[in-house]
Amino acid sequence: MEKIKYYFLDQKNLSCEDFGGEMVAINFDTGKYYGLSETALAIWNLLMRPRTETELIEALEQRFEAGEHDLAANTRAFLKILSDEKLLIITEANSETETANGAEKKAFTVPGLEVYSDLQELIMLDPVHDADPEHGWPVRKAES
Numbered sequence: 001m002e003k004i005k006y007y008f009l010d011q012k013n014l015s016c017e018d019f020g021g022e023m024v025a026i027n028f029d030t031g032k033y034y035g036l037s038e039t040a041l042a043i044w045n046l047l048m049r050p051r052t053e054t055e056l057i058e059a060l061e062q063r064f065e066a067g068e069h070d071l072a073a074n075t076r077a078f079l080k081i082l083s084d085e086k087l088l089i090i091t092e093a094n095s096e097t098e099t100a101n102g103a104e105k106k107a108f109t110v111p112g113l114e115v116y117s118d119l120q121e122l123i124m125l126d127p128v129h130d131a132d133p134e135h136g137w138p139v140r141k142a143e144s
Contacts, residue, residue, distance in 0.1 A: 003092050006050035007079060010089045016044070027087065031120035034085075039064065040111035043078055050091065053079070064108035071108050078111040085115065 016025035023041045026033040036044055039060075046059055056079075057072050064071065082088040 004052050006052055006091050007047060007056065008050045008089055008091075009044065009047045009082075010087055011048075014087065025087075026123065027085070028123065030086065031117065031123040032085070033116045033119065033123070034087075035114035035116070037109065037112040038106075039109050040078060040113055043075065043111055047082075047088070060108070064106050066108040069108050069110055074108075074110045078113070081113050085113070 013029035014025060014027055016023060023036040023044065024033060025036065025044070042060065042063060043056065046056055051059070053076065057075050060071055060075060079088065083090065
């Protein structure tokens with residue numbers, strides 16, 4: 001019997017917030033933060049619980065009109081990006097497909113994840129545990 005892969009976000013070290021329609025997510029394990037396009041945000045939200053690739057693509061097809069874009073191929077490519085960024089857990093688990101409940105379809109655009117590492121060093125600092133009374137905080141740990 002062939003095993004089915006399920007994908008979901010590794011929420012252990014992630015935090016995300018919607019800032020007026022623009023989603024920003026931060027990975028406290030790597031110090032990188034991400035900006036998500038509308039389509040990427042839809043995939044992100046669907047991946048809050050385990051889904052098969054087929055379930056994910058079917059849910060997106062209910063929400064978006066693919067137009068000239070290859071929805072399935074672009075979704076697979078985005079799953080690879082999430083996996084490469086260590087944001088995704090791939091496992092074998094049970095899941096049910098979520099539908100868009102007949103909502104009007106939007107135009108599908110290629111999902112994009114904007115990766116930012118310019119604040120990585122600052123995010124990786126631990127202001128509580130790296131505090132130093134002489135220098136204030138945060139103080140970067142000395143390299144060994």
